[in-house]
Amino acid sequence: MGKIAIKTKTEQQVMTGSQAVVHSLIAEGVDLIFGYPGGAIMPVYDALYDVEDKLTHILTRHEQGATHAAQGFARATGKVGVCLATSGPGATNLITGIADAQIDSTPLVCITGQVSSNLLGTDAFQETDIIGISMPVTKWNFQVTRAEEIPFALAKAFYIARTGRPGPVLIDITKDAQFENLDFDYKTFNGMRSYVPTPKLNLTKVAEAAGLINSAKKPFVLFGQGVLLAEAEKEFKAFIEKAGLPSAWTIMGLSALDSGHNLNVGMLGMHGNYAPNKLTNKCDVLIAVGMRFDDRVTGDLSRYARQAKVIHLEIDPAEIDKNVKTDVAILGNAKESLSALTELINENEHKDWLAKFRDLEKEEFNKVINEELNPKSELMTMGEVMNKINLHSDQKNIIVTDVGQHQMVACRYAKFKKTRSLITSGGLGTMGFCLPAAIGAKMGRPDAQVIGIIGDGGFQMTIQELGTIFQFKTAVKIVVLNNEFLGMVRQWQELFFEKRYAATTMVNPNFQTIVKGYGIKTKKVEKRENLEEAVKEMLTHEGSYFLEVMVGKENNVFPMIATGASVSEIRLK
Amino acid sequence: MEKKRFTISVFTEDVVGILNRVSIIFTRRKINVESIAASESEIKKIYRYTIVITETENQVKKVVGQLEKQVEVVKAVFHPDEEIVHQEIALYKVKTGVLTSGGNAEKIVRSHNARVLSVETEFTVLEKTGHKEETQQLFDDLKPFGILEFVRSGRVAITKPMKTLSSIVEQLEKLVKN
Numbered sequence: 001m002g003k004i005a006i007k008t009k010t011e012q013q014v015m016t017g018s019q020a021v022v023h024s025l026i027a028e029g030v031d032l033i034f035g036y037p038g039g040a041i042m043p044v045y046d047a048l049y050d051v052e053d054k055l056t057h058i059l060t061r062h063e064q065g066a067t068h069a070a071q072g073f074a075r076a077t078g079k080v081g082v083c084l085a086t087s088g089p090g091a092t093n094l095i096t097g098i099a100d101a102q103i104d105s106t107p108l109v110c111i112t113g114q115v116s117s118n119l120l121g122t123d124a125f126q127e128t129d130i131i132g133i134s135m136p137v138t139k140w141n142f143q144v145t146r147a148e149e150i151p152f153a154l155a156k157a158f159y160i161a162r163t164g165r166p167g168p169v170l171i172d173i174t175k176d177a178q179f180e181n182l183d184f185d186y187k188t189f190n191g192m193r194s195y196v197p198t199p200k201l202n203l204t205k206v207a208e209a210a211g212l213i214n215s216a217k218k219p220f221v222l223f224g225q226g227v228l229l230a231e232a233e234k235e236f237k238a239f240i241e242k243a244g245l246p247s248a249w250t251i252m253g254l255s256a257l258d259s260g261h262n263l264n265v266g267m268l269g270m271h272g273n274y275a276p277n278k279l280t281n282k283c284d285v286l287i288a289v290g291m292r293f294d295d296r297v298t299g300d301l302s303r304y305a306r307q308a309k310v311i312h313l314e315i316d317p318a319e320i321d322k323n324v325k326t327d328v329a330i331l332g333n334a335k336e337s338l339s340a341l342t343e344l345i346n347e348n349e350h351k352d353w354l355a356k357f358r359d360l361e362k363e364e365f366n367k368v369i370n371e372e373l374n375p376k377s378e379l380m381t382m383g384e385v386m387n388k389i390n391l392h393s394d395q396k397n398i399i400v401t402d403v404g405q406h407q408m409v410a411c412r413y414a415k416f417k418k419t420r421s422l423i424t425s426g427g428l429g430t431m432g433f434c435l436p437a438a439i440g441a442k443m444g445r446p447d448a449q450v451i452g453i454i455g456d457g458g459f460q461m462t463i464q465e466l467g468t469i470f471q472f473k474t475a476v477k478i479v480v481l482n483n484e485f486l487g488m489v490r491q492w493q494e495l496f497f498e499k500r501y502a503a504t505t506m507v508n509p510n511f512q513t514i515v516k517g518y519g520i521k522t523k524k525v526e527k528r529e530n531l532e533e534a535v536k537e538m539l540t541h542e543g544s545y546f547l548e549v550m551v552g553k554e555n556n557v558f559p560m561i562a563t564g565a566s567v568s569e570i571r572l573k
Numbered sequence: 574m575e576k577k578r579f580t581i582s583v584f585t586e587d588v589v590g591i592l593n594r595v596s597i598i599f600t601r602r603k604i605n606v607e608s609i610a611a612s613e614s615e616i617k618k619i620y621r622y623t624i625v626i627t628e629t630e631n632q633v634k635k636v637v638g639q640l641e642k643q644v645e646v647v648k649a650v651f652h653p654d655e656e657i658v659h660q661e662i663a664l665y666k667v668k669t670g671v672l673t674s675g676g677n678a679e680k681i682v683r684s685h686n687a688r689v690l691s692v693e694t695e696f697t698v699l700e701k702t703g704h705k706e707e708t709q710q711l712f713d714d715l716k717p718f719g720i721l722e723f724v725r726s727g728r729v730a731i732t733k734p735m736k737t738l739s740s741i742v743e744q745l746e747k748l749v750k751n
Binding site for chain 1 (some may be wrong): 585586589590593594597601634635638639641643644645647662742745746748749
């Protein structure tokens with residue numbers, strides 16, 4: 001491909017479509033992208049070669065890794081994550097990450113190459129209908145067949161990905177459009193009539209909600225990722241502090257409020273804390289902030305907070321009354337809604353009500369937490385590993401998890417003093433998420449201590465991303481909590497399928513040997529007496545570090561709300 | 574909650590793929606679309622889809638919320654039959670001989686106020702517009718004489734209580750400018 005000289009000092013510059021792609025990214029302030037080359041996207045890669053000083057490309061080892069890395073980057077930084085892939089299998093490999101980003105409201109712009117426009121629909125080599133395939137899992141997608149569409153399509157993509165309730169966007173660009181010339185003139189996109197990203201705040205609703213909160217004897221706040229996405233941590237804290245509102249989090253909202261805050265009453269949902277689940281069915285006013293009442297949070301809906309008046313602060317109108325019937329819905333950005341609401345609520349303390357949470361917390365500590373963090377059993381627990389990380393770090397780590405038992409344990413026990421510090425696959429529950437997401441998080445926040453917590457199952461789903469760590473010297477810490485089982489499925493088999501352990505036993509290879517091959521410092525801990533030192537070594541080690549801890553094979557995560565049970569039926573054992 | 578018939582009107586931008594975005598919302602919830610009609614609305618470049626489904630009001634509300642959430646959907650509304658004026662068109666192809674043989678068929682066509690669109694030596698094409706029950710009645714009445722071909726359009730509907738589309742679009746466009 002011949003290089004086209006870019007005219008300077010004119011408003012419009014003649015360049016190729018592929019050059020327009022990279023210059024659009026630069027114009028959007030992007031300096032890091034994740035991807036994997038291939039035939040139909042080669043012109044864009046060729047254009048990248050000229051802008052390496054401005055736009056770093058991270059070559060992951062699989063396109064799924066590129067999307068999860070872009071997700072980790074986006075979640076850690078608040079910026080839009082960008083990934084690049086070729087047509088056909090390159091594009092379809094992005095789908096799991098895109099679906100994950102869609103359900104967890106993560107802003108992504110995914111760019112895929114496509115066969116030339118004259119070949120569309122002919123089953124050409126590496127042709128797949130990625131627009132059709134990605135439609136159910138993207139906030140928006142668009143196929144570019146002419147170079148002149150590129151700047152506008154990308155400007156619109158970034159706007160849609162990051163505004164309102166964020167989400168993934170896919171732009172598919174045919175190869176001929178990448179080669180074609182255009183007059184490049186990048187203008188940021190400022191909106192469209194068919195898309196209202198943030199509904200206008202209705203002050204009447206705010207006043208109604210304040211009235212309910214002011215007359216409440218047992219108000220209870222649930223908060224989710226909406227607080228983080230709106231960067232409303234301060235406003236949220238001011239809100240709950242003014243009226244002394246006990247507040248519990250979904251795993252997507254974790255780290256928006258300090259773990260040690262006296263109004264933080266813990267984790268909601270299936271493996272959440274005892275008190276917030278039990279007391280959901282005792283509160284008189286339930287205030288949900290930026291969360292969507294996922295079934296893993298609510299348990300049986302017909303027995304969920306039926307006694308309470310429900311206030312829902314939410315940016316997405318489609319979430320109102322979707323799962324839980326709301327008495328007062330406040331649509332808008334959480335930052336704005338919370339500020340307005342805080343002004344109208346009375347100062348209060350709700351001491352007796354808060355004490356009820358503390359009582360149940362003690363019960364949970366005695367029956368579950370103490371044994372998990374300080375086990376008397378010879379077998380190590382996942383909780384004690386998290387506890388050691390808490391003890392020997394400043395608790396300002398970014399914790400990234402995979403999916404399963406270790407995820408629940410990490411969310412339950414990791415302590416956070418900084419916001420945007422817990423990155424997990426919440427809605428989709430994607431095993432294999434952690435390793436690439438941790439890489440993306442570390443690249444977005446090189447200053448932070450990024451620790452990936454993974455099970456032995458999920459680790460092997462995207463294990464090839466160790467190659468990315470090796471190539472780019474990513475100083476990420478990886479903790480594999482190895483129970484030689486697909487632990488969460490095994491737990492369910494034990495509890496609900498009469499211990500019939502179908503296909504959950506993992507015969508694992510020697511992870512130490514594998515990881516050493518990638519030049520990463522490793523340690524395996526099989527006895528408790530070596531755990532503390534190993535954790536300390538990992539936390540102080542400068543580069544990447546792999547810590548494998550052999551934990552009890554048949555440990556269970558408790559408390560637990562069984563499928564179909566009510567939140568108040570949460571079991572401690 | 575009881576299921577009943579609802580007519581959903583979806584107003585969209587004129588873009589490739591929007592029909593797919595609209596239809597997968599129904600597919601995902603395993604809702605059968607009974608009829609669908611699409612055409613440009615009174616505003617240029619805004620398309621109107623009229624979709625008929627039988628569902629609970631609760632479910633319809635959620636579906637309409639999801640439809641309106643789509644980036645290129647301008648507006649989505651739903652109405653029960655009482656709140657709309659609706660119509661369908663049906664075409665019937667019958668042997669011309671049936672109408673000229675002096676039998677009952679001619680009477681039937683007259684009593685239904687059906688129009689004759691085309692007369693060929695072999696066949697005649699009749700047209701009737703009305704509610705589904707009415708076009709179905711003509712179908713049933715003509716059936717004994719033999720129907721060579723039959724087609725019925727999707728429902729089109731004008732809503733009684735809705736704000737005008739142009740006022741909605743005007744409001745939305747103001748939001749973008751601000």
